[in-house]
Structures are given as structure tokens and as C-alpha cells.
Amino acid sequence: MGIFLIIAIVFVIGYFLSIRSHPFTKCRFCNGTGRHFGTTYGYAHRRCRRCGGTGRRDRLGVRFFRGN
Numbered sequence: 001m002g003i004f005l006i007i008a009i010v011f012v013i014g015y016f017l018s019i020r021s022h023p024f025t026k027c028r029f030c031n032g033t034g035r036h037f038g039t040t041y042g043y044a045h046r047r048c049r050r051c052g053g054t055g056r057r058d059r060l061g062v063r064f065f066r067g068n
């Protein structure tokens with residue numbers, strides 16, 4: 001049982017350090033482009049609503065580790 005606890009702690013610390021250095025991931029909704037293309041007119045697009053046009057999303061746990 002103890003070994004699993006150690007693995008879990010190492011995993012959490014590693015993820016925490018990873019979040020600190022790389023808090024963002026690409027938006028899955030627009031695939032990181034920040035744009036959402038229409039289906040009829042291929043050139044027509046708008047800002048992605050999920051990420052607000054940045055193409056970035058907070059990674060899972062960013063808010064948890066930041067404490068807000």
C-alpha cells in the first residue's frame with residue numbers, strides 16, 4: 001500500500017511542477033487556432049467562444065493549484 005502512496009505523491013508533485021511551468025494547453029474546440037470556421041464558407045470564421053480567440057486553455061488543475 002505504501003508504494004502506491006509514494007507513487008501518487010510523486011505524480012502529484014510532478015504534475016504541480018508541470019502546471020507551474022506550462023499552465024496552458026491548446027484549446028480542443030478550435031485545435032489551438034483561436035478561430036472557429038464555418039461549414040458553408042470555408043474562409044469564414046469567428047473567434048472561438050471557448051478560449052476567446054487565444055487558442056489557449058488552462059490545463060486541468062491550474063485553478064486548484066493556484067488556489068483560486
Ligand SMILES: [Zn+2]
Binds near residue numbers: 027029034051
Ligand atoms: Zn478555442
